[in-house]
Amino acid sequence: MIKVFITDDHYMVVEGIRSLLMHDKDIEFIGSASNAVSCMAFLKNRQPDVLLLDINLPDGNGIDLCREIRQLHPSVFILGLSTFNQASYIRDMMDNGASGYVLKNANQRELVEAIHLASIGKTYMASEAAKTLHAAEQQKKNDIILGRREKEILELIKNGFTNTEMAEKLNISVNTVDTYRKSLLAKLKAKNTADLIRIAFLQKLISVD
Known part of the structure; x- marks a missing residue:
């Protein structure tokens, strides 16, 4: 019992x-x-x-x-x-x-x-x-975690900065910027920059000013 x-x-x-x-x-x-x-x-x-x-x-x-x-x-x-x-x-x-x-x-x-x-x-x-x-x-599992530099790069991409301009602004090399850009594309599973911005917005990683 x-x-x-x-x-x-x-x-x-x-x-x-x-x-x-x-x-x-x-x-x-x-x-x-x-x-x-x-x-x-x-x-x-x-x-x-x-x-x-x-x-x-x-x-x-x-x-x-x-x-x-x-x-x-x-x-x-x-x-x-x-x-x-x-x-x-x-x-x-x-x-x-x-x-x-x-x-x-x-x-x-x-x-x-x-x-x-x-x-x-x-x-x-x-x-x-x-x-x-x-x-x-x-x-x-679906939560996307970005590092500080990745967030900065993403924000600059959103604002239309080129790799060269981002490198100058952040005082890093163009190759480093490109590495971060590729990392963002991979993490967000984006096909291109436009897709990256779209997904980042949907995931609330960026906002439209």
Whole structure:
């Protein structure tokens, strides 16, 4: 039997989850807490197998509480519980020891699956949350990072400077300017100067004055 405890300050959320779990023969609902203090007080005397933990609590946040519980009670597996489907919340919760992330709109099947996986030390990620994380990682990969000199060269290209004029202005050689120009074309995957400016504008690397 998997013992489950919920920490959430919304009565309807707790009751809704309890009602979804009450018919599963492998899950035992052992109680709930509405804040971090009462949660920690309960855990001093009894530990669940799985703790469903809200990220926003009236006396703190679930991310910090997750880390604290994992340090004091490593046998308790934690599932982050939230309405927030944002990459930063998901990452922070997982980085602080959660075994998964469940959205409050989860159905019975998703909730039961999450609890069963967490109880045996496996990770569960709500499909919507997984998509959010994937999209954030893809965006991170697509982020273009330019060095200080590359930014200067890009700005001068935008303003119509030739390689020779840029070299004089920046007190570097024409060959060095050409190297930076080629680097910019490669980083932004641009075919030519016009394409370079177009992409740089779309990526918000430059603005139109």
